[in-house]
Amino acid sequence: MRQFLDFEKPVAELENKIAELRQMADGDGINIDEEVQRLSEKADKQLRAAYGKLTPWQKVQVARHAQRPHALAYFERLLTDFTPLAGDRLGAEDQAIIGGLGRFRGRAVVAIGTERGHDLESRLVHNFGSPRPEGYRKAQRLVQLAGRFGLPILTFIDTSGAWPGIDAEQRGQAEAIARSIDLCLSAPVPIVASVIGEGGSGGAIALGAGDRVLMLEHAIYSVISPEAAASILWRDAKQANLAAESLKFTAQDLLSLKLIDRIVPEPIGGAQRLPFDAVDALGEAIAEELEPLCALDSATLRTLRREKFLSMGRDSLN
Amino acid sequence: MSWLTEYVRPKIRGLLKREVPDNLWTTCESCSQMVLVRDLERSLKVCPHCGHHMRALANERLAWTFDDGVYTKIELPKVPVDPLEFRDRKRYTERLKDARTKTQLDEAMVVAHGKLGGRDAVVAVMAFEFLTGTMGAALGEAFVAACRLAVLQRAPLVVFTASGGARMQEGMISLMQMPRTTIGVQMLREAALPYIVVLTDPTTGGVSASFAMLGDVQIAEPKALIGFAGPRVIQDTVRETLPEGFQRAEYLRDHGMIDMVVPRKDLRETLIRVSGLLGARTTPLPAELPVLNAALA
Numbered sequence: 156m157r158q159f160l161d162f163e164k165p166v167a168e169l170e171n172k173i174a175e176l177r178q179m180a181d182g183d184g185i186n187i188d189e190e191v192q193r194l195s196e197k198a199d200k201q202l203r204a205a206y207g208k209l210t211p212w213q214k215v216q217v218a219r220h221a222q223r224p225h226a227l228a229y230f231e232r233l234l235t236d237f238t239p240l241a242g243d244r245l246g247a248e249d250q251a252i253i254g255g256l257g258r259f260r261g262r263a264v265v266a267i268g269t270e271r272g273h274d275l276e277s278r279l280v281h282n283f284g285s286p287r288p289e290g291y292r293k294a295q296r297l298v299q300l301a302g303r304f305g306l307p308i309l310t311f312i313d314t315s316g317a318w319p320g321i322d323a324e325q326r327g328q329a330e331a332i333a334r335s336i337d338l339c340l341s342a343p344v345p346i347v348a349s350v351i352g353e354g355g356s357g358g359a360i361a362l363g364a365g366d367r368v369l370m371l372e373h374a375i376y377s378v379i380s381p382e383a384a385a386s387i388l389w390r391d392a393k394q395a396n397l398a399a400e401s402l403k404f405t406a407q408d409l410l411s412l413k414l415i416d417r418i419v420p421e422p423i424g425g426a427q428r429l430p431f432d433a434v435d436a437l438g439e440a441i442a443e444e445l446e447p448l449c450a451l452d453s454a455t456l457r458t459l460r461r462e463k464f465l466s467m468g469r470d471s472l473n
Numbered sequence: 474m475s476w477l478t479e480y481v482r483p484k485i486r487g488l489l490k491r492e493v494p495d496n497l498w499t500t501c502e503s504c505s506q507m508v509l510v511r512d513l514e515r516s517l518k519v520c521p522h523c524g525h526h527m528r529a530l531a532n533e534r535l536a537w538t539f540d541d542g543v544y545t546k547i548e549l550p551k552v553p554v555d556p557l558e559f560r561d562r563k564r565y566t567e568r569l570k571d572a573r574t575k576t577q578l579d580e581a582m583v584v585a586h587g588k589l590g591g592r593d594a595v596v597a598v599m600a601f602e603f604l605t606g607t608m609g610a611a612l613g614e615a616f617v618a619a620c621r622l623a624v625l626q627r628a629p630l631v632v633f634t635a636s637g638g639a640r641m642q643e644g645m646i647s648l649m650q651m652p653r654t655t656i657g658v659q660m661l662r663e664a665a666l667p668y669i670v671v672l673t674d675p676t677t678g679g680v681s682a683s684f685a686m687l688g689d690v691q692i693a694e695p696k697a698l699i700g701f702a703g704p705r706v707i708q709d710t711v712r713e714t715l716p717e718g719f720q721r722a723e724y725l726r727d728h729g730m731i732d733m734v735v736p737r738k739d740l741r742e743t744l745i746r747v748s749g750l751l752g753a754r755t756t757p758l759p760a761e762l763p764v765l766n767a768a769l770a
Contacts, residue, residue: 321707321719324702326728327729329682330730333651333681333686336652337658341659356679364655377648378639378647379641387641388562389561389562401560401644402644403644409645414649465656467646
């Protein structure tokens with residue numbers, strides 16, 4: 156069952172109508188092709204129109220869409236020989252962050268991602284994609300492993316944020332995030348980071364300090380959720396829409412602020428409509444970005460990565 | 474050295490010599506007892522009745538830390554102002570202007586150099602009084618400048634943190650200060666210079682999850698609130714009563730996240746001792762320190 160967002164209602168109605176027609180015509184020998192064709196074209200046109208001008212708040216809904224491909228879907232489709240690795244070696248395993256070894260277009264890599272899960276059971280297993288310190292410490296271990304063996308790192312970011320829980324604080328959530336950023340910045344191997352859904356603040360940047368940062372067309376990457384910003388800055392949770400406009404967290408905003416490197420187009424109607432197409436498109440973009448990075452020695456890589464982050468925000472100096 | 478000649482205009486500021494009337498009283502927010510303001514200044518803003526550490530101003534910290542309270546502030550690098558043209562209930566530019574008027578500071582961090590126990594030291598202090606010490610581009614740039622200054626002077630860096638987290642009005646530019654400040658810490662590390670963090674009340678959000686947790690030695694003031702997520706957010710998420718002393722300095726020490734909790738009156742002496750010990754190498758430095766060009770660019 157396809158899940159429709161509020162602003163997709165007209166499309167949903169058309170598609171329902173098409174389905175009904177098909178059902179009615181089933182076995183009756185009535186020719187409905189023409190009508191189906193007409194309705195399909197109309198639905199397609201509406202979908203294009205809606206997705207051509209999504210508001211930031213609509214993008215929030217799309218980025219969080221339950222049927223979007225999540226990190227695991229990218230691992231499964233983009234990697235061969237995928238070998239999950241687990242545990243932080245400090246006493247815990249957190250499935251909110253998944254990772255392991257694999258081959259990406261023939262090249263051995265380490266893949267790390269925040270995974271939200273796709274149904275109730277898997278969401279619980281992955282804690283809805285909100286990592287605890289042990290998740291970040293597992294990621295750190297994988298980053299170091301990649302460095303030791305000269306394997307490029309691919310990260311897939313999709314989280315509403317690091318888990319704000321008592322246990323997480325007790326075990327040093329802040330330090331775990333800080334250390335992850337630290338290790339990503341000093342990794343002697345290329346890192347290509349991709350925001351595939353929601354890039355939620357500190358929990359996202361922990362895996363986001365890459366040589367190249369990619370975002371899917373309708374992904375968002377924000378310092379704070381629009382809901383939280385609304386209640387803090389506007390003192391009114393209902394202003395999330397306004398907060399979304401103001402925070403400039405869409406891929407398009409962030410590219411123009413030069414905080415990310417590339418936007419990867421999504422299928423019409425978003426990655427949730429044609430997940431494989433979205434995964435393949437990102438795979439293609441990652442391959443293009445990774446190739447030249449693999450030619451650089453570790454000192455050059457690190458220097459360029461630092462310069463990239465140090466120069467952020469300075470460009471528009473007037 | 475170009476950035477030094479550009480940015481650093483020394484301004485010597487001695488001890489804050491504000492005359493306080495003898496009969497001015499205030500109330501301790503912890504024990505509600507009356508305290509003479511004059512006594513409070515002598516006790517480094519620690520309540521003489523209950524030992525509560527009140528929040529200190531950035532300039533007070535500098536005066537308390539350096540030898541004889543003598544230091545030179547550096548002028549902070551300029552950054553683009555309000556790149557998002559942000560406006561919530563108020564324009565961000567107005568909030569900045571108000572904060573500047575109120576605090577007489579440019580931003581939520583002050584960087585100075587001087588002597589600490591007779592040796593050169595760079596001290597960066599976050600000003601909670603300036604928009605709750607939130608981290609935006611200017612603060613990130615100030616921290617990186619402090620790191621660079623320490624590398625140039627071959628001096629240790631001491632940072633006093635106090636922050637409500639990211640400066641939301643700068644959107645993702647504020648989030649990017651987490652990797653940017655971390656690069657500053659890496660410069661110090663590669664130059665084999667001590668980086669000492671003093672966590673003061675409160676240190677949360679993006680600051681705690683970046684340079685504030687990456688010190689060679691982590692010190693905190695008594696009862697300082699330190700954490701990633703704020704207590705209210707946690708309460709709303711888990712819907713449980715938070716444990717006694719949760720996210721306080723002592724709690725972090727008991728859970729292995731910091732080295733020590735040091736009362737304010739002992740801080741200066743502790744900083745002198747720790748920086749002295751870390752700075753007294755007994756084995757030679759590697760012939761070539763991997764200080765990247767980025768550190769001096």
